[in-house]
Amino acid sequence: MSTTVATGASVEAIQHHYDLSNDFYALWLDPSMTYSSALWYGDESLSSAQRNKLDWHLDRVQIDTAERLLDVGCGWGSLLHRATERNPRCHGVGLSLSAAQLAAIAEHHWPRIETRLESWADHEADAPYDGIVSIGAFEHFARLDQSPREKLEGYRAFFVFCHRVSKPRGPLSLQTITYETADREQFSRFFAERIFPESDLPHLHEIAQAAHGLFEIVELRNDRAHYARTLRHWLSALRAHKDEAIALVGERAYIDYERYLGLMVVAFHTGTMNLCRLALRRLDPPGVLA
Numbered sequence: 001m002s003t004t005v006a007t008g009a010s011v012e013a014i015q016h017h018y019d020l021s022n023d024f025y026a027l028w029l030d031p032s033m034t035y036s037s038a039l040w041y042g043d044e045s046l047s048s049a050q051r052n053k054l055d056w057h058l059d060r061v062q063i064d065t066a067e068r069l070l071d072v073g074c075g076w077g078s079l080l081h082r083a084t085e086r087n088p089r090c091h092g093v094g095l096s097l098s099a100a101q102l103a104a105i106a107e108h109h110w111p112r113i114e115t116r117l118e119s120w121a122d123h124e125a126d127a128p129y130d131g132i133v134s135i136g137a138f139e140h141f142a143r144l145d146q147s148p149r150e151k152l153e154g155y156r157a158f159f160v161f162c163h164r165v166s167k168p169r170g171p172l173s174l175q176t177i178t179y180e181t182a183d184r185e186q187f188s189r190f191f192a193e194r195i196f197p198e199s200d201l202p203h204l205h206e207i208a209q210a211a212h213g214l215f216e217i218v219e220l221r222n223d224r225a226h227y228a229r230t231l232r233h234w235l236s237a238l239r240a241h242k243d244e245a246i247a248l249v250g251e252r253a254y255i256d257y258e259r260y261l262g263l264m265v266v267a268f269h270t271g272t273m274n275l276c277r278l279a280l281r282r283l284d285p286p287g288v289l290a
């Protein structure tokens, strides 16, 4: 890594969550294995709402003309797959710290998709990207034990990275959970210890501050009700597959995940957390750096 700035959860912490069992996640995610808030336009299935979300971000990076796309935190590959389906000339590069996710992607043999078990902080681009998307990964770019200043420096390093690997005025589409009426002092120890170790959420103002002078925000949606609805689907699917889930990951993990999904429904319902979708554009020349 070219910087001494701490940039979030370690590989071990990420794998604690995402390498639990692909078969377990398949029991309650939609068939595309998209693990982030969907985008609901009406009375539709979870799969359809997940596709809406992928398309929303792909539209923001002008996928129809993009030939090189970077997905930071590519999960099980649904965005990359959708991108290359929509634009057969597009080459997608996905980064993840989860070996299990990348093994699952490799089994598909999807053409024009390349993945790397690597943090964005270590990624060297072969050539600039036409667009960058990052969905549900920013939540791991800071740690609870960091000072507010260290946290901001880590976020800043992410936007410096995105600026470096994108083209002039290039688009960046970001989706992340943010603190709203709660903050890190109220962050549940249960999440920190059992579900998402070494991870802390951003406030919206921290994202804006970290991007200042590098990217301008061109669009912002607050969709917390969409995440509550997504989580209700996941929770009922998990409960419907209780016995299979326990057989795969054990009773303790099942209870943890049921509790985690239920707590998240309440958090998004009450507004202690928000779900932000941000479309940004690289500033050229960069503005005055704070």
Ligand SMILES: C[S@@+](CC[C@H](N)C(=O)[O-])C[C@H]1O[C@@H](n2cnc3c(N)ncnc32)[C@H](O)[C@@H]1O
Binding pocket: 007, 008, 009, 014, 018, 033, 034, 035, 036, 072, 073, 074, 075, 076, 078, 095, 096, 097, 098, 101, 118, 119, 120, 121, 134, 135, 136, 137, 140, 141
């Ligand atoms: C909640 S999943 C979201 C996956 C996918 N974007 C989706 O919406 O289905 C978070 C992803 O971020 C990845 N991640 C976390 N920290 C990362 C980092 N520093 N660099 C690259 N990927 C990271 C994880 O490995 C995982 O793939």
